[in-house]
Amino acid sequence: MLTARRRPVAIAAALLSGALLLTACGGDSDGGSGDGKTLKLWHYETADSAMGIAWNEAVKEFKAKHPGVKVEFEEKGFEQIQKTAPMVLNSSDAPDVMEYNKGNATAGLLSKQGLLTDLSGEVTKRGWDKKLSAGVATTARYDTNGVMGTGAWYGVPNYAEYAMVYVNKDLFEKYGVPVPKPSATMAELTAAMDAFARKGVTPLADGGAEYPAQQYLYQLALSKADRSWVDGYQLYKGKVDFHDAAWTYAADTFADWVKKGYLSDKSSSTKAEDAGLSFIQGKSPLFFSGSWWYGRFKSENKFDWDTLLWPGSKLTLGSSGNLWVVPKGAENKELAYDFIDITMSKKVQNLLGNSGGIPVAADASALTDPRAKRLIGDFTTVSGRDGLAFYPDWPVPGFYDVLVSETQKLITGSAKPDAVLSALQSAYDKGAPKK
Known part of the structure; x- marks a missing residue:
């Protein structure tokens, strides 16, 4: 994974501000849209990890907003996704939304191969770019050569690490x-x-x-x-x-x-x-x-x-955390966008922070767990000294x-x-x- 054109000093400073950035207003979808469809979700976070806890809550929120939609979740191992993504995403088995590793060698390569959906329009429409600092956003954008830092949005990170x-x-x-x-x-x-x-x-x-x-x-x-x-x-x-x-x-x-x-x-x-x-x-x-x-x-x-x-x-x-990506061949892209939007909500972001993660769009006053404060405090130290490598x-x-x-x-x-x-x-x- 790699950052390309943007100098890390800017990335680190931006990550610092982005870690506790207040959420902006994002557009909600119609509650009943997608009836009879299935959202296929893949990620490799365990249920009791900070991201797993937050994303499980996001699934509940998604189901409440889309009562007629079935959520089909598959937990994939990091290695499994790392090795099989190019093959799977080029088949009919591709999920609608999945967690994928950021960087030139991973998300950048898939974007260059035409396997990921360009999310630029959704990013602007739903205000995700307003919720992410410039540094966090660096890992989400790739040029035509698959080099990170500029170009179209091919993923959305919702935590740092x-x-x-x-x-x-x-x-x-x-x-x-x-x-x-x-x-x-x-x-x-x-x-x-x-x-x-x-x-x-x-x-x-x-x-x-x-x-x-x-x-x-x-x-x-x-x-x-x-x-x-x-x-x-x-x-x-x-x-x-x-x-x-x-x-x-x-x-x-x-x-x-x-x-x-x-x-x-x-x-x-x-x-x-x-x-x-x-x-x-x-x-x-x-x-x-x-x-x-x-x-x-x-x-x-x-x-x-x-x-x-x-x-x-x-x-x-x-760096920023891994990315939510939408495969080019995903069947239900609008539902995927709605799910990503929920993971960027203040409720889910605050839960992520209090569960031991580093949120990118949380309400700082809502982060009350002592260990969470320590975790984010050390991240502040690292990013403040331009230490993210x-x-x-x-x-x-x-x-x-x-x-x-x-x-x-x-x-x-x-x-x-x-x-x-x-x-x-x-x-x-x-x-x-x-x-």
């Missing part, structure tokens, strides 16, 4: 390891991981078969990078060198953490869901991942826990799978860091726009 370190405070206390504070340094966090490893506990939950492992790798690189480095990697501004100081530090450190037992050498086949469950089940002291887990942890964790931003780094993974797989189509494969090699030790970086360089250069 960023990555953080989740801390199981009870496990720290059980093993006599000092609990890292939000102001912790990288040296303090490393000392804590070392203490757990010496006690036979793998400190970091990880999932090498999906996105978590590559996000550790990218965050390590970001800790030695700056905004111009991100611009080069994500926006094609200048030559990208995977053997530079930042990427070399990341690969070397990741491999070293596996050797030291900070990351399990058995995690190469672990899914993201399993990594999250190991934290929920109280097996892992630490987990670095996105705010999309926050609501679920809030409802499922049976222990005292906290969060902190990655120590010693001004940059972290983050997007995600490692954004630059080129197919890069997600390459990152998974190459990071797995660092976990298993089947390839040296230098060889892994060379493979990443080759894949990046092959997919990046030719200058």
